[in-house]
Amino acid sequence: MNSFFARKFVIQGIIISVALLIIARLFYLQIIDDSYMRSANSNVMRKVIVYPARGVILDRNGQVLVQNEPVYDLMVTPREAKEIDTALLCQLIDIDKEGFIKRMEKAKAHSPYRASAFEKQLSSRTYASLQEYLYRFRGFYIQNRTVRSYPDSIASQFLGYVSEVTEKDIQSSNDFYRSGDYIGRSGVERSYEDLLRGKRGVKNLMVDALNRPKGVFMEGRYDTLAVSGEGLVSSLDKELQILGEKLMKNKLGSIVAIEPATGEVLAYVSSPSYNPNDMVGRETGNNYMKLLNDETKPLFNRPIQASYPPGSVFKVVSALTAQQAGLIDQNTNFFCAHGYSYGGGRGFMRCTHYHGATSLQRSIAVSCNTYYGNVYARMIDGRGLSGPKAYDLWFEAISKFGIGHKLGIDLPGEKGGLLYKSDHFTKSYGNDKWRSSFNISLSIGQGEMGITPLQMANIMAIVANKGFYYRPHLIKGIGEKKIVKKEFTEKISAGVDAKYYPLIIQGMSDAVNTPEGTAWANRIPGIEMCGKTGTAQNPHGKDHAVFFAFAPRDNPKIAIAIFVENAGFGGVWAGPIASMMIEKYIKDTITTPKYVQDRIFKANFMPAKKVDPKATELKKTTDSTKSKKDTTRNGNRLVAINQRETIVHHSAVRRNHE
Secondary structure (H helix, E strand, C coil), X not given: CHHHHHHHHHHHHHHHHHXXXXXXXXXXHHHHXXXXXXXXXXXXXXXXXXXXXXXXXXXXXXXXXXXXXXXXXXXXXXXXXXXXXXXXXXXXXXXXXXXXXXXXXXXXXXXXXXXXXXXXXXXXXXXHHHHCCHHHCCCEXXXXXXXXXXXXXXXXXXXXXEEECCHHHHHHCCCCCCCCCXXXXXXXXXXXXXXXXXXXXXXXXXXXXXXXXXXXXXXXXXXXXXXXXXXXXXXXXXXXXXXXXXXXXXXXXXXXXXXXXXXXXEEEEEEXXXXXXXXXXXXXXHHHHHHHHCCCCCCCCHHHHCCECCCCHHHHXXXXXXXXCCCCCCCCEEEECCEEEECCCCEEEECCCXXXXXXXXXXXXXCCHHHHHHHHHHHHHCCCCCHHHHHHHHHHHHHCCCCCCCCCCCCCCCCXXXXXXXXXXXXXXXXXXXXXXXXXXXXXXXXXXXXXXXXXXXXXXXHHXXXXXECCECEEEECCCCECCHHHCCEEECCCCHHHHHHHHHXXXXXXXXXXXXXXXXXXXXXXXXXXXXXXXXXXXXXXXXXXXXXXXXXXXXXXXXXXXXXCCHHHHHHHHHHHHHHXXXXXXXXXXXXXXXXXXXXXXXXXXXXXXXXXXXXXXXXXHHHHHHHHHCHHHHHHHXXXXXXXXXXXXXXXXX
């Protein structure tokens, strides 16, 4: 009897335990676990990312420089892609079967259950053709996006470009970015990425069994809106930029123009350049590699990365800093006998002319090397200090003009140029007994000194302002309120009192507006331009043509620097470019003689393309083999064949050199 009751309780316990397990499992599946709900929802609901439009970029007059245009990404969820008409899909998006398989394998590797891009950036025409048949491709849908468009195809180094994020970008952003997002890679697009990118949204759509949208899920209750990026107003003058790029076509070099009163960059030309639209679309990768392998380096941002000997612009800085140091004044004269003798007569730095007795004002107008050799000697040898200590004072004064360090422009990749400290020379010479004669070439902006075109234009802005500058910048307004960053409103002193500038400015005016001046041929009717020519020495080839100026003299509107590499004399090539740019900006017209304009527009200073010796040898071998075959085939035609092939070969080599 007791055994019966014992078995009864055991059986009841088993039944109760099983029941409790079933109840617990049902509770977990229905209340806690949402995987089945998500699986069901995935059959009727599609979560679509809404990508924000990047902020539009305008020029200073409200004209569009960068805008957005729609493109369409074809997305796929591999698990849902069944019974696909592969041939039709390949035909519609212009790929082959091998390409289909490759793309599908990539999507599966990403995730069989999550959507990923199957084909990116379909055009509006392709999208229209595909949309009609999309219901036949289960598991595929269209993701709307926008890409950048550059209506005038200008200012590529200024504006920059965007590209798809890498895994490194995603990690460094604390997962703000996701695979398939775009990020600014260079130029303003990179500097202002946080403002331009906006914030993505999410839209939940109901779909039917054929993957066709059937409305918004729950009336959009769970959707989030995309927030467009902030718009930017650049400091660039579009018409001036277009002119600058035309003038620098087929030339290596830079143009930088600044508004002295604000530090806003009016023109920013780096030549050679590239079409920014080539960095958009499905051929971006191929186009980038072409640019990367181009011998002329179109991706090189010359205005802020190229370093040149400053040449004659440095005489302006020397004249100002020497006055501030009390070592020269308006009455200081030096005698120029076609050069400057130094080192006890052991060295001689030539001057371009025999200037005779030369005043400070005239030294600027005629660009006298002898005068500034003497000025540098006073700066280093005439202070009663050792060479290194005197040089340190000189270095400090020069640095305040923005030489030897970054100016802080709102672009990535800026270089600071080159200006050595005294330690460099002490180490090079093996002791600290050196004097001005050891590095006398610095007196005329040559030797161990380098300056970027931006720094040169900024020096002209300092002179125009009589002693101060605002940090050069490319964006003058952010968003609807046109906010200006605080660092671009700070007035920065160059360390020279305003009273020392008028004499130097008069010398620069004389250089342009008097017959004795080096830039007399570059004067502008009705505008008093103050400027100087320069010919920066180039140890690797023909000298660089340099011109720097500001205008008008009273209430200056523009300060400009021009570098044309391997062109020769500054007054012949860089000067006319500056004159046309300044007149265009101030008067919106150009009165430079037509023959001068044609000479500048048509000039070509691009380096000759290098001939690959291996390719040339291969062609010779091929031609030789072909000639032998033709001889065997018909000996009577030997002479004619060889003559023809010789002409073809020499023509090909000549084209390569050109």
